[in-house]
Amino acid sequence: MRIGELAARTGVSTRTLRYYEEKGLLRPGRTAAGYRVYGEEHVETVRRIRILLAAGLGTDVIGEILPCMVDEGEYLAPGCDDLVALLEAERRRIDDRIAELRDVRSALTGIIRAGKRLSAA
Amino acid sequence: MRIGELAARTGVSTRTLRYYEEKGLLRPGRTAAGYRVYGEEHVETVRRIRILLAAGLGTDVIGEILPCMVDEGEYLAPGCDDLVALLEAERRRIDDRIAELRDVRSALTGIIRAGKRLSAA
DNA sequence: GTTGACCTTCACACCGACGTCAGGCTTTAG
DNA sequence: CTAAAGCCTGACGTCGGTGTGAAGGTCAAC
Numbered sequence: 001m002r003i004g005e006l007a008a009r010t011g012v013s014t015r016t017l018r019y020y021e022e023k024g025l026l027r028p029g030r031t032a033a034g035y036r037v038y039g040e041e042h043v044e045t046v047r048r049i050r051i052l053l054a055a056g057l058g059t060d061v062i063g064e065i066l067p068c069m070v071d072e073g074e075y076l077a078p079g080c081d082d083l084v085a086l087l088e089a090e091r092r093r094i095d096d097r098i099a100e101l102r103d104v105r106s107a108l109t110g111i112i113r114a115g116k117r118l119s120a121a
Numbered sequence: 122m123r124i125g126e127l128a129a130r131t132g133v134s135t136r137t138l139r140y141y142e143e144k145g146l147l148r149p150g151r152t153a154a155g156y157r158v159y160g161e162e163h164v165e166t167v168r169r170i171r172i173l174l175a176a177g178l179g180t181d182v183i184g185e186i187l188p189c190m191v192d193e194g195e196y197l198a199p200g201c202d203d204l205v206a207l208l209e210a211e212r213r214r215i216d217d218r219i220a221e222l223r224d225v226r227s228a229l230t231g232i233i234r235a236g237k238r239l240s241a242a
Numbered sequence: 243g244t245t246g247a248c249c250t251t252c253a254c255a256c257c258g259a260c261g262t263c264a265g266g267c268t269t270t271a272g
Numbered sequence: 273c274t275a276a277a278g279c280c281t282g283a284c285g286t287c288g289g290t291g292t293g294a295a296g297g298t299c300a301a302c
Contacts, residue, residue, distance in 0.1 A: 004248065014249090015290065023288090033298055035249055055225040059288070069232065076236045084236040087229055094226045098219055104176040105215045108208055111190065115197045115205040125278065135279085140260060154268055156279060179258075 003028075006038045010046040017046070023059040025049055025066060056097070057090060124149075127159045131167040138167070144180040146170055146187060177218065178211060 007014045020026045021036070026045060028036040048069060052062045065087075068080035076083065128135045141147045142157070147166060149157040169190060173183045186208075189201035197204065 002249075013290070015292095016288090018251095019289065031249095031298095033249080034251090035298080051225055051228050053288075054221060055229060065232075068236075075238050076232070080236065084233055087233050087236065091226060091229050091233070094222055094229070098222050098226075100175055101215055101219050101222070104172055105212060105219075107172050108176055108212050108215070111186075111197070112205055112208050112212070114195060115189075115201065115208065117196050123279075134260080136262080137260060139281095144259095152268095154279085155281095156268080174259080 001038050003036045003038070006042060006046070009043055010050075012046055012050070020046070020049060020059075024063045025059060055090060055094060061086070061090075122159050124157045124159070127163060127167070130164055131171075133167060133171070141167070141170060141180075145184050146180060176211060176215060182207070182211075 001009075003014045003017055006012075007017055010017075017026065017036075021028065026038075026042060026049075028038045028042065031037055045066065048066065049062060052065060053059075057065070065083060068076045068083050070077050122130075124135045124138055128138055131138075138147065138157075142149065147159075147163060147170075149159045149163065152158055166187065169187065170183060173186060174180075178186070186204060189197045189204055191198045
C-alpha cells in the first residue's frame with residue numbers, strides 16, 4: 001500500500017509517517033517512480049511506535065527497540081539481550097510517572113474541595 | 122531574596138524562574154539595579170506551579186488558577202467558582218493519562234517477558 | 243489529452259518548557 | 273582595587289510532531 005492508505009489505516013498523518021522514516025523507524029520500499037510502498041507489517045510497526053512514544057521513549061531509543069520486536073512480539077530477536085535492562089528502566093520511569101500523577105491528582109482534588117467550600121459559603 | 126536563592130530553595134533553574142515571570146506566573150519586585158527580588162510567598166507559588174505543570178496544565182491556565190489559590194490553600198479566592206469545572210476536567214484528563222500509562226506499562230512488560238524468554242533459550 | 247487525486251522533496255514556522263550561550267552590568271569577598 | 277560570583281537581556285536549540293507551501297512527477301479515469 002502507499003502512504004495515504006497507511007495513514008488512513010493507522011490514523012497517523014502522511015507527514016508523520018515520513019517523519020518516522022526520516023528517524024529510521026520505518027523503511028518502506030519504493031516503486032520505480034519513487035512512491036513509498038508499505039506492507040501489512042508496517043501497520044503493526046506504526047502501532048508499536050505509537051505505544052513506545054506514549055511510554056515516553058524517544059525516537060532514537062525506539063529505533064533500537066523496533067528491530068528486536070519480531071512477529072507477534074512473543075519473543076525478541078537475537079542480540080537484543082541488553083534491551084531488557086533498558087526496558088526495565090523505562091518501566092520504572094513509567095511507574096514513577098504514574099505515582100507522580102496520583103499525587104498531582106490528589107493535590108488537584110484538594111483544590112477542588114476548596115472550591116466547593118467556597119461555593120457552599 | 123534574589124533569583125539564585127529562590128532557585129536553590131525550590132530546585133528549579135533561574136532560567137525557569139525567569140520563564141515563569143515571562144508567562145505572568147511570578148511577579149517579583151526589582152532592586153534599583155534591576156535585580157529580581159522575591160518574597161517567602163514565592164517559594165510556595167513555585168511549588169504550586171510545579172504541581173500544576175506536572176498535572177499537565179499549561180502556563181496560561183495556571184496563570185488563571187494561581188490568583189485563586191490563597192493562603193494555605195484551604196479555600197479559593199472569590200470569583201473563582203468557574204474554576205472548579207475546569208479542574209474537574211483536568212482531573213479526568215489525569216485519570217485518562219494514568220490509564221494510558223498502565224496500558225503502556227503492560228505492553229512494555231510483554232516485551233520484557235519476550236526478552237527474558239530469549240535469554241532463557 | 244487533460245483533469246484531478248495522489249505522490250515526491252525541500253523547506254520554513256509553530257508549540258511548551260525550558261537549556262545554553264553571549265555580552266555586559268552589579269555586588270561581594272579578599 | 274580587583275577578581276569572582278551573581279545577575280541582566282536577548283536569542284538560538286531541543287523534542288516530537290504538525291501545518292503549510294512550493295514546485296514538481298505519476299497515474300487512473302474520462
